[in-house]
Amino acid sequence: MTDFNEMQTIKRRMYAMRNGIVADSLRKGGSPFRMIFGVNIPQLAEIADETGKNAALAAELYTDRSTRESMLIAPMLYPAEEMTQELAMEWLRQSPAPEVTDILCHKLLRKLPFAAEIAEKCLESDNSDMMRYAGIRLLWNLLPSPTCMMRGLVVKESERNCPLTKRASQTLIEEIDFLNED
Numbered sequence: 001m002t003d004f005n006e007m008q009t010i011k012r013r014m015y016a017m018r019n020g021i022v023a024d025s026l027r028k029g030g031s032p033f034r035m036i037f038g039v040n041i042p043q044l045a046e047i048a049d050e051t052g053k054n055a056a057l058a059a060e061l062y063t064d065r066s067t068r069e070s071m072l073i074a075p076m077l078y079p080a081e082e083m084t085q086e087l088a089m090e091w092l093r094q095s096p097a098p099e100v101t102d103i104l105c106h107k108l109l110r111k112l113p114f115a116a117e118i119a120e121k122c123l124e125s126d127n128s129d130m131m132r133y134a135g136i137r138l139l140w141n142l143l144p145s146p147t148c149m150m151r152g153l154v155v156k157e158s159e160r161n162c163p164l165t166k167r168a169s170q171t172l173i174e175e176i177d178f179l180n181e182d
Contacts, residue, residue, distance in 0.1 A: 006057050010047060014069045017043050026068070032096045033068040041103070044069060048076035055082045062091060071100045075108035085114050092122060092134045098164070101134045110141035116150070123153040129164045132157055136168045144179045151176050 004012065014037050023038030051057070058078035064070035075091075088109055095101045109115055115138060122135030136157065139150060151173065158169040 006051065006054065007060060010051060010057075010061070010073065011070075013047050014039050014044075014073075017047075031068060031099075033066060033071075035067040037067075037069050039069050041072070044073045045076055045107075048073055051077060053077060053079040055079055062094070065094070065096060068099075071096070072103050075104045078108055080108060080111040083108060083112055085112075085118060088112065088118050089121065092118075092131060093128070095130060095134065098130075098133060098137075101130060102137055105134060105138040105141050109138055115142055116145070120150060120153060123150070123157055129162050132160075132162065133164045133168070136165050136172055139172055140168070140175075143175060 017037070017039045019038035019040070021038065022040065023036040026033075026036050026038065054077055058074045058076075061070040061077065062074035091104060092101065092109075095104060109118060112118070119135045119138040119142065122131045122138065125131035125135075136154065139154065154169050154172050154176070157165050158173060160166075
């Protein structure tokens with residue numbers, strides 16, 4: 001019987017759960033990854049739960065930028081208490097697709113005590129649509145907490161008319177306004 005290390009075990013599980021129809025759909029939709037297994041998010045979460053938190057393994061998976069599922073499972077494996085603000089910003093800068101940014105924000109970054117600061121830094125980024133998108137997505141995950149303070153940043157982003165962030169920022173403004181109604 002062959003023993004596999006944790007990385008091999010995860011990759012084998014993802015391979016076993018591959019879905020060609022989903023993978024083909026993602027490729028046709030313009031997914032930037034060379035390798036797409038088509039594993040859905042609940043299946044990745046199941047693998048992550050069974051694997052347990054492991055910062056080194058998560059970091060190794062996140063550096064595998066050619067495989068969609070590696071980048072998606074990494075935030076599920078990374079222990080929130082070990083994530084630094086600098087590493088969070090680096091992972092956001094390295095995100096190649098909105099799907100990766102969404103999972104990173106939802107599964108990991110929203111749990112951080114400095115999540116609102118990260119969102120603010122992202123929204124102040126003038127040179128990256130994806131970073132500003134990350135700021136909007138992270139704020140969505142923080143509702144209804146301190147996001148009301150950041151309404152001005154979200155309005156500013158909405159006024160940029162960036163195709164990646166326009167709709168999400170307008171919807172977030174509406175949600176913030178709704179939550180602030182008396």
